[in-house]
Amino acid sequence: MRFYSLASRNFKEIYRDPVSILLGLVMPVALLILFSSIYWRTQVEMFSPQKLTPGLIVFSFAFLMMFSAVLLAKDRQSAFLTRLFTAPLKPSDFILSYMLPFVPLAIFQILVCFVVGVMLGATLTNIFLSLLIFLLVALICISLGIIVGALFTVNQVSGIGALVITIISLFSGAWTPLKVIGGIFEVIGYALPFAHGVDAAVSLLSGSSIGDITNNLYVVLLYSVILFVLAILSFRWSMRKK
Numbered sequence: 065m066r067f068y069s070l071a072s073r074n075f076k077e078i079y080r081d082p083v084s085i086l087l088g089l090v091m092p093v094a095l096l097i098l099f100s101s102i103y104w105r106t107q108v109e110m111f112s113p114q115k116l117t118p119g120l121i122v123f124s125f126a127f128l129m130m131f132s133a134v135l136l137a138k139d140r141q142s143a144f145l146t147r148l149f150t151a152p153l154k155p156s157d158f159i160l161s162y163m164l165p166f167v168p169l170a171i172f173q174i175l176v177c178f179v180v181g182v183m184l185g186a187t188l189t190n191i192f193l194s195l196l197i198f199l200l201v202a203l204i205c206i207s208l209g210i211i212v213g214a215l216f217t218v219n220q221v222s223g224i225g226a227l228v229i230t231i232i233s234l235f236s237g238a239w240t241p242l243k244v245i246g247g248i249f250e251v252i253g254y255a256l257p258f259a260h261g262v263d264a265a266v267s268l269l270s271g272s273s274i275g276d277i278t279n280n281l282y283v284v285l286l287y288s289v290i291l292f293v294l295a296i297l298s299f300r301w302s303m304r305k306k
Contacts, residue, residue, distance in 0.1 A: 070157075070158070070161035071160065071161040071162075071164050071165055074135065074161055075165035077135060078131065078135065078165050078166065078169065084127070084131060087127060088124055088127035088128070088131070088173060089124070089172070089173060089176055091124070091127075092120040092123055092124040092173070092177055093120075093176060093177065093180050095120055095123075096113065096116055096117065096120050096177065096181065096184065097180070097184065099111045099239070100112070100113050100116065100184045100185070103116075110241055110244065112185070112186075113181045113184040113185050113186035114181075114185070114186045114187065114266075114269070114270060115241075115266060116181075116238075116239075117177055117178065117180075117181030117186050117188070117269070118194070118198075118262055118265035118266045118269055119236060119237060119238030119239065119262045119266070120177055120238055121173065121174055121177045121178075121198055121265070122198070122201050122232070122236050122238060122258055122261050122262050122265070123232060123233060123236060123238040124173045124177065125170065125173070125198075125201055125204075125205040125232075126205060126228060126229040126232040126233070127229070128166050128169065128170060128173075128202060128205045128206050128209065129205040129208045129209040129212070129225060129228055129229075130209065130221075130225035130228075130229065131166065131169075131209065132162060132163070132166055132205075132206050132209030132210055132213060133208075133209040133210070133212040133213035133216075133221045133224070133225055134213065134218060134221055134222075134225070135162065135213065136162055136209070136210060136213025136214060137212075137213040137216060137217060137218045137220075137221045138218055140213070140214070140302065141217060141218055156296055158299055158303075159210060159292075159295055159296050159299055162210055162213075163203075163206050163207070163210065163295075166202070166206050167199075170198070170199065170202035170206075171195075171199075174195065174198050178191070186269075188269045189268070189269060189270070189271045190268040190269060190271070190272070190273075191269070193268050193274055194264075194269050197261055197264045197265050197268065197277075197280075197281065197284060198261070198265060200261070200284045200285060201257065201258065201261040201284060201288075203288045203291075203292065204257055204258075204261075204284070204287050204288050204291050205232075207288070207291035207292050207294065207295040208228060208291060208295075209225075210295035210298065210299060211291070211294055211295050211298045212224050212225065212228075214295070214298040214299045214301070214302040215298055215301075215302065231256075232258050234249065235249060235252050235253040235256055235258060235259060236253065236256075236258035236261070236262050237253060237258075237259045237262050237263070238258075238262060242254065242259050256287075257283055257284050257286075257287035257288075260279075260280040260281075260283040260284050261280070261284050263277070263280050264277040264280035264281055264284065267280075
């Protein structure tokens with residue numbers, strides 16, 4: 065628990081910016097309502113709240129990547145971390161102190177989207193199993209944020225973060241199943257973890273069992289482990305530069 069004090073400080077820093085938090089909550093909800101209105105008019109299944117809710121939860125995690133990258137990059141530029149490097153903390157301690165404060169926000173994003181989805185007509189099952197999938201995807205996005213924040217400046221983070229949000233938007237199948245789109249979008253999408261996370265969550269929340277999403281789960285789990293390790297290595301490299 066050596067990282068507790070730094071994690072508490074980071075928690076306060078995150079929630080000092082309610083506008084950014086609201087952006088990460090309001091945009092997915094607004095899009096869920098927008099696409100649900102299309103479903104009510106057209107009855108096209110892929111626009112139903114049942115199908116859209118998991119995808120928009122995954123999309124909302126893209127903002128976690130941006131928030132975590134900006135927080136770490138700011139601390140690096142302000143020399144705050146340089147002073148902390150004298151403390152008896154390992155790179156893994158630093159990483160956990162920058163990751164854990166985002167977990168409550170991720171859970172809150174999931175719950176808000178669940179509530180709105182149910183209000184719009186979604187019937188959600190296997191909620192706790194789907195929560196596991198969502199938290200793994202959130203870990204992937206937060207790890208990406210740590211990597212970006214450790215390697216780039218605040219100004220660079222803005223552009224890279226916008227690019228990552230666009231990639232998740234286009235290749236996660238959040239709006240339209242990638243198997244419907246096909247082509248290069250499907251190939252790239254299933255080479256990344258986000259579409260696997262969306263497919264697994266859609267299946268679970270629609271009543272499938274854990275055995276039906278094993279392949280998707282393995283991909284998401286593998287990416288989460290690899291990116292967590294890369295986040296530690298990136299942070300360790302940034303420490304050596306100091």
